[in-house]
Structures are given as structure tokens and as C-alpha cells.
Amino acid sequence: MSLPWVTIVPYRSFGVAEQLFVKGRVLYDRPLPPASAADPIWKNFYHMLRRLNSREVSGARVEILFGDQRWQAVADDEGYFTLRLPLAQPVDPARVWHTVWVRLVGPLARNAPVQAVAEVLTPPPSARFAVISDIDDTILQSHAASLLRSFVATFFGNAQTRLPFAGVAALYQALWRGVSSVEMNPIFYVSSSPWNFYDFLVEFMERCQLPAGPMFLHDYGLRRLFGALSHRHKLKPVRWLLETYPHLPFVLIGDSGQKDPELYSELVQEHPRRIAAILIRDVSGRRRDRVVDDLSESARARGVPMRRVADSVQAAEFVAALGLIPAEAVEGVRRAVREEE
Incomplete structure (x- = not known):
């Protein structure tokens, strides 16, 4: 044999x-x-x-x-x-x-x-903060709210044809560089996608020129199906990162389509002084928007800026106002959105 x-x-x-x-x-x-x-x-x-x-x-x-x-x-x-x-x-x-x-x-x-x-x-001494970002419907257009559209996008597209959200690469590059342009703030990616899709995600991110970063995906199976649907498995790597880098504040980025706002709000309750900001990309309807806005108000009451944003430009304006990226980087994101759309 x-x-x-x-x-x-x-x-x-x-x-x-x-x-x-x-x-x-x-x-x-x-x-x-x-x-x-x-x-x-x-x-x-x-x-x-x-x-x-x-x-x-x-x-x-x-x-x-x-x-x-x-x-x-x-x-x-x-x-x-x-x-x-x-x-x-x-x-x-x-x-x-x-x-x-x-x-x-x-x-x-x-x-x-x-x-x-x-x-x-390993984050360099120049890093001022770290970023933890969701992938599906935060970076990659996945249409997770529609089972049919999500299936078609996942199984009939590939790393060269799948679409990122306009301006997302320029935004993440600005976060990586920081205000001084040489901070090299680390970016970590957390997703409910299975580890089987790892090569696809790496190829997609390289094509879109997103900053490279460690990924935390999910191991699928019948016993883990409920955890995948609830997305609570995302909390474990985030807590691990918070413990590993106690000197760094974290920027959390997700979308409104699934459970990112609820999960990030739970982290705010646990570690309010460790979360520098929360960005939620708006990909849902008005009823869901009200839930996210209520969670944002609760986070702000604990001293954590949290905002629902319509696009990468609004996201850039938000983090620039917080002093995480330079003001001129917003125009770079705006220009990228125009070119990519």
C-alpha cells in the first residue's frame, strides 16, 4: 500500500x-x-x-x-x-x-x-493598543442574515471574487500604523467560520491588503453546533488576549448582524478599563439597530465609547476623534471608499 x-x-x-x-x-x-x-x-x-x-x-x-x-x-x-x-x-x-x-x-x-x-x-513596544475584529459581515461581505445569500457567497465565490466592505483595508491599515504611522498596533481576527476556511481567509486578506494578524476560528461538529450559532466561543480567545497583553487597551470591531454587540457588551462589564472603543458595522434593520444603540448607551455609561457605523468613513471618523488614528487618515479611508465602490 x-x-x-x-x-x-x-x-x-x-x-x-x-x-x-x-x-x-x-x-x-x-x-x-x-x-x-x-x-x-x-x-x-x-x-x-x-x-x-x-x-x-x-x-x-x-x-x-x-x-x-x-x-x-x-x-x-x-x-x-x-x-x-x-x-x-x-x-x-x-x-x-x-x-x-x-x-x-x-x-x-x-x-x-x-x-x-x-x-x-509579538506586539512591539511601539504599540499603543490592539484591535480584535470579527470577519464575516465586518470585513468580508457574507450576508449572514440570509441563509441562501450566505450559502451562495460562501460556496460559489472564492478568495479572488469575494467582496470586502469598501474602505475596510484603508481603515485597518490606519489602525495598524496608528497616530505616529509606526506604532504597528496588532490586529487579531475572531470568527465563527471553521478552521477549514483558514487558507481561504488568508488569501482573501492578502488580496485585499488587510494587515496580517493571528486568527481564531471555530471547530465545527454536531457537538459544537450550538456554540457556533450562539457565537459565545468568540469570548474565549478575546479573554485570552486580554490576559496575555495586560498593558494594551483593545479596540473591538464587529457587526450588528449577529451577536457581536452583546458579546462585546459582556466584555465591557468584565473589563471596562481595558476596552478603548467598540465599533459595530450596521448591517441589520431598524429593530436590531435599537438594540445595538441601547447597548452602546450602556457601554458609554461605563466609560467605553461604542458606536454603530454605516460605513468605513464613519468608523474612521470615530477612531480619529478618539486619537487612535491621525485626522488625515480619514480622508484616505474616504478616498478608498470612493474608489472601491
Whole structure:
């Protein structure tokens, strides 16, 4: 019997000077090719089915290398491995991204040696704040409120044809740069999308020139279906980030279509002094708007600016007024919106 093809999929992760976190997955499959805007819809549909029908390597053993240090990890039943890397020497504070090598130790593979590079972010000393952003209907137009439209967009589009909201890249680049243009404020992405869509999301963000950042997605399955629908799983990585970076205030960005306003309001109650601002993109109707506005008023009563915005220009004006981005960056976002629309 011939040996299988094995692929390591490392996920962008995060850390601090003294320790890094590494997460990834080991699969029995070849990586999908990059998407093209000319790809027919049947090909997009087939690739999405392949992503969802992943074949995990349960119990795979990987070796993780950073500098002169080595660690080993064992994948769980669904192929995931997660490891905390305590470092003998702190990382270079001037570097934002660090390269960690991941190598397959077992099982044997047809394409041996199997190895991949994991990118790990550590916020630089220049960072004044961090951003946590939702993806679907916040960055990526997903039409989550309509099951049919969401299905069509997800399964028949690809990373080259799916649409971002106008001006969102210019807004996030401005947040990354900050007032001084060299702050390099880290941006983290949290979503209810499954980890199976990770490669699609990376390709989409690179095409749209969104700042690279660690992602926290969701592991689907019947037992986790309720958690995916309630979106409460998003709270765990946000709390983890708040704990990991106690010196940084956080800007939370989401949309009104699902539960982001409620989840962010819960975080305000827990950590009012840690939240610098909350932005909610308005993608819903008037009844939902009233709920979001009431939550915004409650957040402001606790000292946290929270606003429902219609577009990226209003979002830029809001964060500029708070001193998070320079006033001239608003015009850059406005120009990007005009060009992209």
C-alpha cells in the first residue's frame, strides 16, 4: 500500500517576549491551489467541499523548532496541535513576526520530509493598543442574515471574487500604523467560520491588503453546533488576549448582524478599563439597530465609547476623534471608499 500525502497547516498565532503559542493542523491531503477570479463556480464549489471534507491525521507527531530550541507535540483526534513555547531567550523586541518551523515526525508520508513555517506575532513596544475584529459581515461581505445569500457567497465565490466592505483595508491599515504611522498596533481576527476556511481567509486578506494578524476560528461538529450559532466561543480567545497583553487597551470591531454587540457588551462589564472603543458595522434593520444603540448607551455609561457605523468613513471618523488614528487618515479611508465602490 502506498504512503499517504500529509500536509501541515500552521495557523498565524501570537506570543510575548518570553513565550510563543503555536497552533496548526495535520491533514491527509494536498494543499488547494491559489484561487483565480476566472475560476468557474463549479470549481469554487468543489474546493469548498474539499475544505469541509478534510481528512485529519489523528495522533500525528510534530517537532517544533525556534532558534536552538525544540519541542514536540501530538495532534488530537481532529488533527489539531497547540503548544506553548517557553523561550530560553526573549525574542527581538524590534521584530513583530517570528518564524517557527514545524516538522512531521510521524506517520510516514509520501511527500516526506513534511515541514511548514508558522508565523507568530509579538506586539512591539511601539504599540499603543490592539484591535480584535470579527470577519464575516465586518470585513468580508457574507450576508449572514440570509441563509441562501450566505450559502451562495460562501460556496460559489472564492478568495479572488469575494467582496470586502469598501474602505475596510484603508481603515485597518490606519489602525495598524496608528497616530505616529509606526506604532504597528496588532490586529487579531475572531470568527465563527471553521478552521477549514483558514487558507481561504488568508488569501482573501492578502488580496485585499488587510494587515496580517493571528486568527481564531471555530471547530465545527454536531457537538459544537450550538456554540457556533450562539457565537459565545468568540469570548474565549478575546479573554485570552486580554490576559496575555495586560498593558494594551483593545479596540473591538464587529457587526450588528449577529451577536457581536452583546458579546462585546459582556466584555465591557468584565473589563471596562481595558476596552478603548467598540465599533459595530450596521448591517441589520431598524429593530436590531435599537438594540445595538441601547447597548452602546450602556457601554458609554461605563466609560467605553461604542458606536454603530454605516460605513468605513464613519468608523474612521470615530477612531480619529478618539486619537487612535491621525485626522488625515480619514480622508484616505474616504478616498478608498470612493474608489472601491
